[in-house]
Amino acid sequence: MVAASKVPMLKPGVYEIWRMRIEQYIQMIDYALWEVKENGATLPKTTTMEGVVTVMPITTAEEKTQRRLEVKARSTLMMGIPNEYHLKFNSIKDAKKLLEAVEKILGGNAATKRLKGIS
Template sequence: MRIEQYIQMIDYALWEVIENGATLPKTQVVESVTTVMPVTFAEDKAQRKLEVKARSTLMMGIPSEHQLKFNSIKYAKLLLEAVEKRFGGNATTKKTLKIS
């Protein structure tokens, strides 16, 4: 919960990327061959930059001894889900969540 509030305070657009996920790269299929289209639009570049920033911000919040376990996760949304699963909170936090 603290990391969620921290990221929302820093940059709410980051939190939206984490919560909703980044837009996937565009692909084109020509004669049954799929190719990934390069990022060319300013909006796509901004979205990718936010995704990298969001993932980096989440990684900074993970204790050093656990960073290697989470380093292979590419997307901020999946990283947050893995962190929440691993560090689900203490008994008091879980009890509060059940009551709400």
Template sequence: IVNGDSPPPKRTVDGVEQTYPPTTAEEKVARKNELKARGTLLMALPNEYKLKFNSYKNAKSLTEAIKKRNRESVRMNVIVETTDAKALVAQDGIGYD
């Protein structure tokens, strides 16, 4: 088959068959690189976290989600005064989940 002799590609969306333009070589390479980047990021995660991050479809949003999840917890120091002495109370993880 010579390029251009094949029928146009079609996909069915909501029961309606639609034609769409063929994928260019640049689009194929970009998609391949995106899938490689996403796969590499997922390989670096422990198994118990893979299902949590599997819903992210591109590497950029996956990287942002991993950074957001793994950031250090917020530490808030509150000075509590009593009649006898002063105490410093630390609360970890305020504002998460």
């Protein structure tokens, strides 16, 4: 039985610790979520007919499971981000890209953050 715990919240100046804790948290919930984060989202299938590219809908159970895991991984990461950054990151729909953006904007050492005007 897995004990429920709160999602680790990112605090200014402690990105590296948060990164380790969110990784452990996601792996504890479901290791497949972390694999989705590590490998990125599966690209939607497309078909081209007469020069027009059409995105094919998700139809197989495997595709639906993969999409559900991607949404859950992204949502879990968003829950660990402070509210003031939600608008900045909300447009990123891929968990792997979301974590990369968080690291780029909120990660780094104190000197880097001062240059970015974060703290």
